Amino acid sequence: MAKNKNLIYIAASLVVFIVLAFLYSTPVFTGKQLFQHDIVQYRGGAKELLDYRANTGDETYWSDSMFGGMPTYQMGSQFKGDIIKKIDSNLNFFPRPVNYLFLLFAGFFLLGMVAVRNWKYALLGATFFGLSTYFYIIIAAGHNGKVNTIEYFAPLLAGILLVYIRKSYIWGFIVTTLFMGLQIAANHPQMTYYLFIALGFLFLSELIRAIQKKTPMKHFLISSGIIAAACVIGVGMNSQRIMANAEYVKETVRGKQILDNDTHTSGKSGMDKESMLMWSYGRLETLNLFIPRLMGGGSQEPEAKDIMNKVQELVQENVTSQAEMDRVSKGFGSVTYWGDQPGTSGPAYQGAIVCFLALLGFFFAWKKYRYWILGASILTVLLAWGSNFMPLSDFFIDFVPIYNKFRAPSSILVIVELLFPLIAIIGLYRFFTDEKLTEEYKKKILLYVGGGTLGFLLILLIFGKSLLGFYTENEKLYFPPFLLDFMVDERFKLFRIDAIKAFIYVAIAAGALFMVLKKKLNQNIALIILGVVSLFDLWTVNKRYLNDENYVDKVFAENPFQTESSDLLAEKVQANPNLGSILANVQINKTLETIAEKDKTHYRIFNNLLGTFSETNTSYFKSSIGGYHAVKLRRYDDVINEYFQVMDSVKLPNVLNLLNAKYWVAGDPEHPQAMPNPKANGNAWFVSDLKFVNSPNQEIKSIGVIDSKKTAVIASSDKEYFNNKPVQADPTAFINLTKYQPNELEFKSESKTPQLAVFSEIYYPHGWKMFVDDKEVPYIKADYLLRAVHVPAGKHNIRMIFEPEVIETGKWISLLSFGLFILLSGFGIYWMNKNKKKEVLIEKV
Numbered sequence: 001m002a003k004n005k006n007l008i009y010i011a012a013s014l015v016v017f018i019v020l021a022f023l024y025s026t027p028v029f030t031g032k033q034l035f036q037h038d039i040v041q042y043r044g045g046a047k048e049l050l051d052y053r054a055n056t057g058d059e060t061y062w063s064d065s066m067f068g069g070m071p072t073y074q075m076g077s078q079f080k081g082d083i084i085k086k087i088d089s090n091l092n093f094f095p096r097p098v099n100y101l102f103l104l105f106a107g108f109f110l111l112g113m114v115a116v117r118n119w120k121y122a123l124l125g126a127t128f129f130g131l132s133t134y135f136y137i138i139i140a141a142g143h144n145g146k147v148n149t150i151e152y153f154a155p156l157l158a159g160i161l162l163v164y165i166r167k168s169y170i171w172g173f174i175v176t177t178l179f180m181g182l183q184i185a186a187n188h189p190q191m192t193y194y195l196f197i198a199l200g201f202l203f204l205s206e207l208i209r210a211i212q213k214k215t216p217m218k219h220f221l222i223s224s225g226i227i228a229a230a231c232v233i234g235v236g237m238n239s240q241r242i243m244a245n246a247e248y249v250k251e252t253v254r255g256k257q258i259l260d261n262d263t264h265t266s267g268k269s270g271m272d273k274e275s276m277l278m279w280s281y282g283r284l285e286t287l288n289l290f291i292p293r294l295m296g297g298g299s300q301e302p303e304a305k306d307i308m309n310k311v312q313e314l315v316q317e318n319v320t321s322q323a324e325m326d327r328v329s330k331g332f333g334s335v336t337y338w339g340d341q342p343g344t345s346g347p348a349y350q351g352a353i354v355c356f357l358a359l360l361g362f363f364f365a366w367k368k369y370r371y372w373i374l375g376a377s378i379l380t381v382l383l384a385w386g387s388n389f390m391p392l393s394d395f396f397i398d399f400v401p402i403y404n405k406f407r408a409p410s411s412i413l414v415i416v417e418l419l420f421p422l423i424a425i426i427g428l429y430r431f432f433t434d435e436k437l438t439e440e441y442k443k444k445i446l447l448y449v450g451g452g453t454l455g456f457l458l459i460l461l462i463f464g465k466s467l468l469g470f471y472t473e474n475e476k477l478y479f480p481p482f483l484l485d486f487m488v489d490e491r492f493k494l495f496r497i498d499a500i501k502a503f504i505y506v507a508i509a510a511g512a513l514f515m516v517l518k519k520k521l522n523q524n525i526a527l528i529i530l531g532v533v534s535l536f537d538l539w540t541v542n543k544r545y546l547n548d549e550n551y552v553d554k555v556f557a558e559n560p561f562q563t564e565s566s567d568l569l570a571e572k573v574q575a576n577p578n579l580g581s582i583l584a585n586v587q588i589n590k591t592l593e594t595i596a597e598k599d600k601t602h603y604r605i606f607n608n609l610l611g612t613f614s615e616t617n618t619s620y621f622k623s624s625i626g627g628y629h630a631v632k633l634r635r636y637d638d639v640i641n642e643y644f645q646v647m648d649s650v651k652l653p654n655v656l657n658l659l660n661a662k663y664w665v666a667g668d669p670e671h672p673q674a675m676p677n678p679k680a681n682g683n684a685w686f687v688s689d690l691k692f693v694n695s696p697n698q699e700i701k702s703i704g705v706i707d708s709k710k711t712a713v714i715a716s717s718d719k720e721y722f723n724n725k726p727v728q729a730d731p732t733a734f735i736n737l738t739k740y741q742p743n744e745l746e747f748k749s750e751s752k753t754p755q756l757a758v759f760s761e762i763y764y765p766h767g768w769k770m771f772v773d774d775k776e777v778p779y780i781k782a783d784y785l786l787r788a789v790h791v792p793a794g795k796h797n798i799r800m801i802f803e804p805e806v807i808e809t810g811k812w813i814s815l816l817s818f819g820l821f822i823l824l825s826g827f828g829i830y831w832m833n834k835n836k837k838k839e840v841l842i843e844k845v
Contacts, residue, residue, distance in 0.1 A: 009119040010109075017105035017126065021098040024539070027548055028095045033557035034550055035578050036142025040560045041628040044616025046075045048623075048742055053078070060743040061244070061767070062802040065619040066627025067636045068604065068659055068785075069742075069762040071248050071804075074187075074631050079240040081811040083818045084181040091182070092148070097139045097546070103151040105130035108421065110175075111154040114161050115369070115422060116429040120524070124428075124531050128357075128421035129154065131538035133292065133349035134414065136546040141345055146411075149186035153195055153418050155179040159230070160199065163223045164206050165368065170828035172223075173230050177821050180234025187241060190406040191414060197383075198376035198415045205372035214368075233824075236817030240810030247766050247806055252631045254405040258696045259638055271407060277393060279408040280386025281348075282340030284468065288347035289416065290355045291460075292541050293498040294468070295339035296491055298346035302544060304336045307490050311335070311483065318482055331478030338472050338491065340388060341410065346545045348413045350420050352502035353509045353534040356453055358420040360513075361427025363445045364437060369426050373419045380415040407630075428530075431513065432523050442517060450510035457503045464499070465492055501537065508533050549576055556582060561620045563590040584669055585610065585617055591672040592621040595663050602683055602740040603662035604760075609672055613640060618665075625661050635785040636762060642700050651704030657681050658708045658783055660760035683737040684747055686755040686791075687712045688729035692719055699784040712758050712782040721780050725790040728753035735791075735798070743802040750795045757798065758788045767804030772796055 022028070048065040049072050052058070059080075063072050071077075079085070092099040108129040112122025138146050159176030162168045183192050203224070210220035235242060249255055253271055287294045293301075319325050337344055350358075362374055382392050386409035396403045430437060460467065470491040471484060479487070512529045515521035553572065556562070556579060562569065565586045573579045588609055595605060604625050607618040612626035619627055632640075643655045656664070662680045667673040689711040693699050702713040733751030749757065763781040770779040770789050773796055782788035791798065 006119065010113075013109055013119055013123045013126070014106060016123065017102050017109070017130070018094075018098075020105065020127070020130075021094065021101035024101060024542075025095075025098050027551035028098060031554055032551040033554050034096055034139070034142075035552040035557055035560070036140065036144070036550075038142030039144065040142070040581075041616045042076065042142070043558075043560060044618075044620035045627055045629060046072075047620045049075055049077065052742060060741070060802070061804055061807060062743045062764075064602075064604075064623040064742050064761075066616065066624055066629060067632050067762075068625065068760075069623075069764075070629070070633055070636075071244070071764070071767075073241070073244045073248050074629065079807065079811065079814075081815045082185075082238075082240060083814070084185045084237040085241075087178075088148070088182050088185045096144070097147075100135070100139060100144075100147050100151060101130060104135060104147075104154075107151055107154040107158075111158040111161070111422065112425055114158040114166060115426055118429060120527055121425040121429045124527060125421045125425035127531060127535055127538075128351060128354045128424060129418065131351070131535065131542060132417040132421075133346060133538065133542050133545065134417060136542040137298075137346040140546040140550050145186060145188045146191055149183060149188035149191040150414055152179050152183040152186060153191075153414075156183055156195070157199070157418070157422075160202065160227055163226050164202070164220075167219065167223075169222070169226055170825075170832050173226050173828065174825045176227055176230035177234050177825075180231050181237040181818075181821075184235055184238040184242065189245070190411070193402060193406065194380070194412045194415055195418075197412075198380065198419065201372040201376040201379075204375075205368065209368060233817050233821050237814055237821065239813035239817065240807055243806040243810040243813075244804060247804070249405065249631070251633055251635075251764060251766070253634055253637050254631060255634055258634055259700065260695075260697060271404065273387075273393075273397060276397065276404065276407045277387040277409060279341050279344075279410045280388050281384040281410040281413065283385055283388055285339045285341075285347075286381055286384070288339075289350040289413070289420075290352055291457075291495070291498050291502050292347045292349040293494045295347070296334070296337040296494060298545065299334040299337045299343040300345075301336035301494070303490075303494060304334075307335045307487075310490075311486070314483060314486060318480070324480070327478050328480070328483065331475045333472060333474060335487070336491075336494065338470060338475070344410075348410070348417065349538070349541055350417055351534055351538050352505040353530060353537065354420055354424055356449070356506045356509055357424035357428055357530070359449050359453065360431070360445065361423035361425075363449070364427035364430045364434075364442075365423050366426065366430065369423065373423045377416050377419050380412045384410050384413050386410065428527075432516070432526075439517060443514075446510065446513055446517070450506070450513075453506050454503060454510070457499055457506070461496060461499050461503070464495060468495070470495070505533055505537050549578055552576060552579055561589050561617055562586055563593045588665065588669055588672045589617055589621070591665060591674050592618055595665075595674050596621045599662070601662075602737055603660050603680065605663045605665060606656055606661040606677075607665040609665055609667065609669060612644065625656065625659055633762060633764065633785075638700055639703075639785060643704060648704070653677075653679070654704050654706075654708065658703060658760065658786070681709055681758075681760055683745075683761075684735045684757055684759045685709055686730070686733045686735055686749075686751060687758055688727050688753075688755065690714050690722070690727060690756065692716045696784070703783045708758075708783060712756055712788060713784065714780070714782055714788075718780045721778070722790070726754050727756050727790070730755065745800050747798040748795075749791055749798060751791065751793055753793050755791050755793075756782070756788055757791045758782050758786055759800070761787050761800070763787050766806075767802050769801050769803060771799040771801075774799075 045066050048063045049060060052060045059078055061072050061077055062069065063075065091103060094102055105126040109122045109126040112125040113119065116122065135147055135150065155175065156179040159172050159179055162172030162175055206220055209215045210217045282295065285295050315328060319328060334343060362370055382389055383396065386393055431442060465488065470488045475484060475487065509530055512521060512526040516523055516526045560582055562582050563586065565583065569583055573583045592605065604623045605618050606612065606625040610617055614628055615626065616628050618624035639655060643652050656677065657679050658681055660680050660682060662677055664675040664677055665672055666675055687710055691702060691706060691711050691713050693702060693713060694716050699713050699715060706713060730751045730753040733755055735747050735749035735757050737745060738748050739746035763785055770777050772791060777789060779787055779789040
């Protein structure tokens with residue numbers, strides 16, 4: 001009976017999560033969809049991939065849509081036999097973002113049930129975790145892969161705790177394996193990597209407990225073996241994805257550097273430190289976990305417009321010269337954010353009550369949870385500081401494997417956002433139920449932590465201006481006193497409102513706990529108070545960053561690259577400023593569409609109007625010189641830094657010709673101009689002059705000054721390729737593209753002499769195969785980033801296809817791993833049920 005009653009409560013909790021998710025996302029009832037910046041960019045960059053899939057029913061693992069061409073592994077490619085990804089898709093069946101919110105709630109509920117085995121605390125903890133502000137910020141931005149990965153954090157940890165803490169080996173294995181597989185399938189390695197840093201502390205904690213004989217060493221070894229096997233199988237289910245990305249990442253900005261210069265060292269792996277640590281959390285900014293607007297919140301808070309209007313009035317009234325105006329302009333950054341990061345969409349707010357209860361949890365929770373969670377929390381906070389705590393960052397970058405592949409260390413605070421709710425509900429559960437904690441101890445800790453927290457808030461409210469400053473160093477340097485004082489006052493008002501709220505919320509929480517100790521308040525009522533107040537707190541803060549304005553009509557969400565303006569669109573934009581970018585880009589999109597419709601051959605467009613390397617409008621209509629992606633091929637990124645950052649009027653056109661930029665888009669957004677580039681090299685060309693160079697630096701420098709139509713720059717390491725392969729000039733020779741698919745190109749050539757054919761196709765050493773007259777031949781890299789092949793005299797058919805071997809190999813490993821998971825799970829359940837039957841028979845005897 002009790003078991004059935006518990007199942008009813010669990011089912012009711014899941015219904016609560018569904019209701020909360022839909023209530024937060026009410027626009028989905030009217031068919032509206034989220035308008036997410038990164039998803040808009042994805043729709044443009046993945047257009048060629050999606051069209052190919054729709055037209056052929058097959059998959060292309062290469063696309064020419066962005067950056068001259070790149071693998072699609074990080075662009076939404078699908079893999080045959082990818083069963084675990086299908087499970088992920090089925091779990092995310094609710095409309096976005098209801099799916100994410102429900103799984104965030106439900107996943108932590110499972111973790112809470114494992115940790116404390118009480119649905120009330122699991123339900124409370126689920127709201128603590130599922131309403132963490134950072135998740136709503138990344139949903140609004142369109143970081144879907146990131147939040148998809150995070151939603152499996154809690155159930156994966158639940159599986160591991162089932163093995164280590166609950167000694168439920170079979171169910172622990174099943175849960176761990178399944179959610180390890182789903183975690184990897186969500187495809188955000190950085191988030192998974194950060195989670196395993198935290199899990200390392202759990203492993204150390206269990207090892208120390210075994211050494212201290214608080215738990216049997218045999219259990220620790222068996223548990224560790226089970227978890228290791230579960231993780232290996234979970235990873236194995238994703239073999240295609242992992243193997244393809246592992247191969248790909250070596251050739252990207254996350255892999256080894258090629259050039260030697262001020263910021264790069266040849267052969268060194270990972271990104272440069274400046275890029276990695278750009279988004280580092282400030283030390284004081286960490287208190288944003290507790291007070292959302294300690295540093296102003298986001299760069300564009302709702303109050304920013306009003307403050308900026310007042311700033312303009314003050315400047316007009318007080319600034320009397322252009323020189324003074326120029327000086328003031330130098331000081332401006334964000335009106336509503338003054339932290340250490342270049343900018344931010346919002347704070348990593350955890351909730352005042354959650355942070356307060358987490359502090360209590362470090363005194364009340366069982367030691368088997370307390371120390372590893374404390375250690376993991378401290379480390380992740382210190383790592384989040386990034387450039388503000390260089391000794392630790394340097395150590396991790398230089399000595400900890402894979403760490404230097406990831407940027408934006410501030411995002412590691414997701415670990416705190418997982419662990420604080422966990423330690424909070426464990427501590428709360430023991431506070432209410434564990435008789436080993438004396439009433440005197442509870443009162444003492446509650447008085448010290450509650451009083452200390454409230455006292456700290458009072459100090460900030462009274463002395464906040466002098467302690468926190470509320471200005472940046474840049475503002476202090478360039479702003480006149482009248483403007484700086486105004487900014488400080490306005491920002492202090494923003495901070496004060498949130499600090500007062502935090503004081504009230506903590507006072508209510510502490511008061512409720514004291515009243516329970518005094519037997520003046522029922523435990524269940526106290527839990528409801530904590531839940532309701534925390535829900536109100538987090539809900540209202542989250543609505544600053546993800547609200548009804550983030551939703552738009554389905555037509556605009558699914559086709560953000562509009563080519564026609566209309567009164568309806570203008571009306572929609574007026575009602576929702578988020579649609580402004582669609583209206584602003586209509587003329588540019590129309591120009592791109594016109595180019596693509598008039599000239600259906602294969603070429604690239606150089607769009608210099610929207611920020612070449614931060615837009616995918618161009619890619620939506622045609623192959624682009626630019627694009628928007630965090631994991632670009634290293635060689636292409638080197639060319640961007642060498643030529644496009646400087647914009648040399650002679651060298652840059654040479655490089656654009658090399659990349660077959662047949663059209664340039666210039667002018668202004670209202671009056672864009674499509675400019676044909678008759679000097680573009682075309683899809684392929686023959687060269688007879690070879691320039692051998694000794695280093696990558698010489699290669700990349702040379703392509704800006706040579707006549708690339710006649711000369712190819714070749715690395716001296718490829719000199720042997722030309723043994724017995726002479727190259728001679730023939731002015732009548734030609735090579736033409738006859739078939740184009742993103743993963744297969746065909747050319748017809750004719751020449752009286754042997755030639756080197758250079759293709760305006762990006763060199764990638766894995767998966768591309770070259771055929772001359774249906775015979776596979778080796779090819780080399782030319783002009784630093786292009787493909788080239790030797791072609792004998794005569795008429796020839798040249799074909800190149802992209803067939804990565806890792807895809808087929810990975811498919812079979814994935815299928816075998818999933819099969820092994822099903823086999824072991826089935827055997828485990830059978831064995832468990834068999835033992836239960838034996839126990840029942842023994843009891844009857």
